[in-house]
Amino acid sequence: MTPRRPGDPSESEAIHRMIRVDHAGEYGAARIYAGQLAVLRDGAKADLVRHMRDQEQAHLDTFNTMIADRRVRPTALLPLWHLAGFALGAATAALGPRAAMACTVAIEETIDAHYTAQIEELPDSEAPLRGTLEKFRGEELEHRDIALANDAEQAPGYRLLSAAIRTGCRLAIRLSERL
Ligand SMILES: [Fe+2]
Numbered sequence: 001m002t003p004r005r006p007g008d009p010s011e012s013e014a015i016h017r018m019i020r021v022d023h024a025g026e027y028g029a030a031r032i033y034a035g036q037l038a039v040l041r042d043g044a045k046a047d048l049v050r051h052m053r054d055q056e057q058a059h060l061d062t063f064n065t066m067i068a069d070r071r072v073r074p075t076a077l078l079p080l081w082h083l084a085g086f087a088l089g090a091a092t093a094a095l096g097p098r099a100a101m102a103c104t105v106a107i108e109e110t111i112d113a114h115y116t117a118q119i120e121e122l123p124d125s126e127a128p129l130r131g132t133l134e135k136f137r138g139e140e141l142e143h144r145d146i147a148l149a150n151d152a153e154q155a156p157g158y159r160l161l162s163a164a165i166r167t168g169c170r171l172a173i174r175l176s177e178r179l
């Protein structure tokens with residue numbers, strides 16, 4: 001871990017924050033894909049989205065167990081992510097399958113950077129958690145690759161849509177660490 005400065009959270013509080021935000025993120029991811037599937041139903045890309053949804057559910061199950069075992073307080077913002085995640089998924093899918101895939105690229109690239117930073121930050125005493133994050137990070141990158149292979153970048157207004165979702169995702173991360 002990077003050296004601690006005065007006013008920094010203790011190591012255990014720092015790790016609680018990591019688990020809190022990761023739990024929130026996986027919760028939101030599961031809701032995004034649920035929102036997309038509610039719109040796409042059995043459309044052309046639905047099977048791909050279901051595959052990603054199932055992996056997000058497995059990620060969420062892992063963090064649900066972890067917050068219980070380690071007595072981590074979940075973020076107070078879960079009800080917000082419940083609504084906002086579903087709304088983002090449904091809205092992007094309503095713009096079309098390519099926009100749904102553009103949403104996945106924006107989210108998963110942001111999460112890749114987030115998990116990469118956490119993996120670097122974790123002390124050696126948290127090697128098992130680091131292994132979990134490395135596995136999940138690999139699956140998030142797989143989601144990004146699926147989305148890129150399915151014309152995410154051909155979505156109408158791709159750059160604007162992508163930038164807006166990345167900004168929202170980074171804000172959600174900052175809020176979920178703290179609240
Ligand atoms: Fe995930």
Ligand SMILES: [Fe+2]
Binds near residue numbers: 029056140143
């Ligand atoms: Fe993901």
